[in-house]
Amino acid sequence: MTPGQPATPPAPAPVSERGHGHHRATPWPEARALAARAGAGAAADRPPVRVPLGQALGRTLAEPLRALTDLPSFDSSAMDGWAVAGPGPWTVREESVLAGHSGAAALASGEAVRIATGARVPAGATAVVRTEHSRTGPAAGPVLLHPLLEVVPGQDIRPRGQECRTGDELLPAGSLVGPAVLGLAAAAGYDEIAVPARPRVEVLVLGDELLTAGLPHEGLIRDALGPMLGPWLTALGAEVLATRRIGDDAEALYEAVTTSAAELVVTTGGTAAGPVDHVHRVLDKAGATLLVDGVKVRPGHPMLLARLDAGRHLVGLPGNPLAAVSGLLTLAAPLLAALTTRPSAPTPPGGTAPPSAPTAPAETVPPSAPTAPGEPLAAPLRDGVQGHPHDTRLVPVVHRDGLVVPLHYNGPAMLRGIAAADAMAVVPPGGAEPGRRVELLALPWPTEPQAATATPVSPPAPAQGACFT
Numbered sequence: 001m002t003p004g005q006p007a008t009p010p011a012p013a014p015v016s017e018r019g020h021g022h023h024r025a026t027p028w029p030e031a032r033a034l035a036a037r038a039g040a041g042a043a044a045d046r047p048p049v050r051v052p053l054g055q056a057l058g059r060t061l062a063e064p065l066r067a068l069t070d071l072p073s074f075d076s077s078a079m080d081g082w083a084v085a086g087p088g089p090w091t092v093r094e095e096s097v098l099a100g101h102s103g104a105a106a107l108a109s110g111e112a113v114r115i116a117t118g119a120r121v122p123a124g125a126t127a128v129v130r131t132e133h134s135r136t137g138p139a140a141g142p143v144l145l146h147p148l149l150e151v152v153p154g155q156d157i158r159p160r161g162q163e164c165r166t167g168d169e170l171l172p173a174g175s176l177v178g179p180a181v182l183g184l185a186a187a188a189g190y191d192e193i194a195v196p197a198r199p200r201v202e203v204l205v206l207g208d209e210l211l212t213a214g215l216p217h218e219g220l221i222r223d224a225l226g227p228m229l230g231p232w233l234t235a236l237g238a239e240v241l242a243t244r245r246i247g248d249d250a251e252a253l254y255e256a257v258t259t260s261a262a263e264l265v266v267t268t269g270g271t272a273a274g275p276v277d278h279v280h281r282v283l284d285k286a287g288a289t290l291l292v293d294g295v296k297v298r299p300g301h302p303m304l305l306a307r308l309d310a311g312r313h314l315v316g317l318p319g320n321p322l323a324a325v326s327g328l329l330t331l332a333a334p335l336l337a338a339l340t341t342r343p344s345a346p347t348p349p350g351g352t353a354p355p356s357a358p359t360a361p362a363e364t365v366p367p368s369a370p371t372a373p374g375e376p377l378a379a380p381l382r383d384g385v386q387g388h389p390h391d392t393r394l395v396p397v398v399h400r401d402g403l404v405v406p407l408h409y410n411g412p413a414m415l416r417g418i419a420a421a422d423a424m425a426v427v428p429p430g431g432a433e434p435g436r437r438v439e440l441l442a443l444p445w446p447t448e449p450q451a452a453t454a455t456p457v458s459p460p461a462p463a464q465g466a467c468f469t
Contacts (some may be wrong), residue, residue, distance in 0.1 A: 025294035029394035039338030068189030128156035148340035200241035202262035269319025299412030300326030387431025396421035
């Protein structure tokens with residue numbers, strides 16, 4: 001190795017060759033970058049699909065959007081008025097040129113014809129004179145058109161190809177498809193556009209203690225993750241094939257994982273080392289490769305990411321609801337973002353950036369779009385947040401007057417805080433004082449500012465006894 005050259009990190013080991021536990025956990029920024037790289041690697045072999053314009057909103061361009069025609073495709077009038085040829089005054093022809101109709105006969109010098117906005121300019125026309133900038137007369141004899149202002153050759157004519165020529169790149173691959181992009185694609189001649197195929201995802205809910213209906217009783221609890229994960233993953237751009245309940249059955253889990261048609265399998269619970277935590281053993285038996293085995297984040301540290309085979313991955317989420325949300329934002333969101341070429345996780349210090357969309361020339365930069373799920377923002381804290389001594393914390397917050405306020409119900413088994421949240425704040429190890437600017441993870445749906453009394457906020461954090469797991 002050349003002196004000063006960084007060592008190449010070793011390839012991830014199969015599950016059977018690795019232990020698991022917090023001492024092997026991956027730092028939170030690195031885990032997100034690893035998930036993004038895993039998704040980018042799988043995306044390279046996924047062919048795009050072509051969808052009608054009406055189904056493309058919110059997706060990304062899988063290839064550059066190139067003009068299929070000149071825009072405009074013919075010389076057209078930019079105003080209601082008169083198409084004129086040569087210097088005035090002009091003899092008015094008794095006809096009108098309308099948008100969507102066949103063009104008028106060529107104009108001879110000294111002639112004028114009434115024209116509507118968007119209509120094809122007749123051959124021979126040298127300018128369009130706006131109605132309000134002209135007068136006609138006399139009342140008897142040939143009607144003449146007189147200009148009220150100086151007429152400049154070419155005025156109020158949109159020349160063919162003014163916006164683009166056939167084959168010009170209008171937007172680069174990776175651009176988010178918003179309403180304006182749909183309009184541009186339609187104007188440029190498209191009926192369908194190429195977008196990345198939605199990643200196929202299957203959710204496997206583990207645990208014998210889960211109820212699907214009714215009130216909790218006799219040690220049984222309601223399954224909160226089954227109803228939540230499918231819609232959340234759909235909001236992240238996935239096609240959710242199914243949400244299946246497996247229970248604590250290792251053989252059933254192995255069968256489900258190895259036969260799934262999904263590109264991403266998401267499991268809930270079973271990622272620790274308890275007597276019915278089967279995920280590691282199932283991955284070992286399936287010959288999977290662990291990419292992330294625990295993350296230094298609270299809640300949710302026993303999450304994991306494994307490569308099942310070429311192009312297929314598994315994200316193992318903890319069973320506690322908010323801990324599972326932490327796993328979604330840490331591992332599933334950046335992996336799916338890379339699969340769908342959406343903006344992804346930031347690069348950690350010393351890490352390798354995931355592939356990004358090519359930069360467009362200044363004149364083809366795509367319009368601004370809402371922040372993609374999982375893309376980092378930042379804002380100052382109104383209240384301080386107690387930190388874990390060694391791990392990152394993810395805490396639900398709401399926006400208040402330019403600040404973010406941590407919500408009180410942020411324990412690993414709680415959903416009350418995240419249900420009212422605008423974002424998740426990334427609190428570094430050791431905590432954050434009031435006024436500190438912290439990274440925010442956007443949630444994959446529109447949020448509205450909460451009323452000041454809508455959600456209790458964190459009281460001053462006690463010195464001891466905070467629940468992080």
